[in-house]
Amino acid sequence: MINKMEKQQLRKEILLKWKNSSKRMEIQHSIYKRLFHLNIWENANIIGLTHSKDTEWDTTRLIEKAWDQKKTITIPKSNSDTNTMKFYQYAPGDRLEITRKNIKEPIESSNKFVEKDRHDLIIVPGVAFSKDGYRIGYGGGYYDRYLADYLGPTLSLAADFQMQPFLTKESHDIPVQFIVTNFGTIYCQHT
Numbered sequence: 001m002i003n004k005m006e007k008q009q010l011r012k013e014i015l016l017k018w019k020n021s022s023k024r025m026e027i028q029h030s031i032y033k034r035l036f037h038l039n040i041w042e043n044a045n046i047i048g049l050t051h052s053k054d055t056e057w058d059t060t061r062l063i064e065k066a067w068d069q070k071k072t073i074t075i076p077k078s079n080s081d082t083n084t085m086k087f088y089q090y091a092p093g094d095r096l097e098i099t100r101k102n103i104k105e106p107i108e109s110s111n112k113f114v115e116k117d118r119h120d121l122i123i124v125p126g127v128a129f130s131k132d133g134y135r136i137g138y139g140g141g142y143y144d145r146y147l148a149d150y151l152g153p154t155l156s157l158a159a160d161f162q163m164q165p166f167l168t169k170e171s172h173d174i175p176v177q178f179i180v181t182n183f184g185t186i187y188c189q190h191t
């Protein structure tokens with residue numbers, strides 16, 4: 001089992017590389033171009049993703065593209081007592097609130113709630129990935145909990161420098177099915 005310190009260290013190293021990468025916009029462009037041509041994106045009507053902070057790939061581009069293509073976007077409202085999330089529909093003009101971790105989250109309303117299994121695709125954030133789909137996220141276990149009983153497609157977006165040859169799996173970790181990178185799409189083989 002990987003210890004917390006090692007995980008934290010790896011998160012720090014990769015986030016620093018991300019911050020200092022002079023090619024970030026170019027890489028992002030290449031990842032998004034590839035994503036938009038994937039069947040899994042093209043065929044998805046309801047896509048769940050997070051509203052990115054400035055240390056992540058800019059998901060406002062994804063949200064706008066999805067809206068242009070008449071898709072439905074959902075974004076999560078997190079509960080920091082239970083480390084769980086609920087996804088709500090996010091339409092153009094909807095107001096968001098900035099929560100504790102400086103994340104933009106939806107304002108809860110029952111008519112905007114979207115059940116987990118109604119999603120056609122969930123885009124899972126993360127810091128580091130291995131080609132079998134395992135992931136080091138931001139450390140809350142929010143996605144591992146959410147995906148534990150989700151049956152639909154999942155994918156993550158990653159630059160080459162976020163890919164690791166090997167990540168230690170923990171029993172609660174849920175791998176993603178696809179990783180879209182600037183050099184190609186990885187179809188993850190779960191072992």
Ligand SMILES: Nc1ncnc2c1ncn2[C@@H]1O[C@H](COP(=O)(O)OP(=O)(O)OP(=O)(O)O)[C@@H](O)[C@H]1O
Pocket residue numbers: 125126135136137138139140141142143144145148170172173
């Ligand atoms: N399904 C689960 N049930 C109970 N505890 C869990 C579950 N998933 C994760 N946890 C706990 O949450 C904590 C954080 O998990 P982990 O380090 O894997 O986060 P992460 O994958 O980086 O975060 P995220 O899933 O939000 O991207 C760990 O202490 C782990 O034991």
Ligand SMILES: [Mg+2]
Pocket residue numbers: 135136137141144172173174
């Ligand atoms: Mg995890």
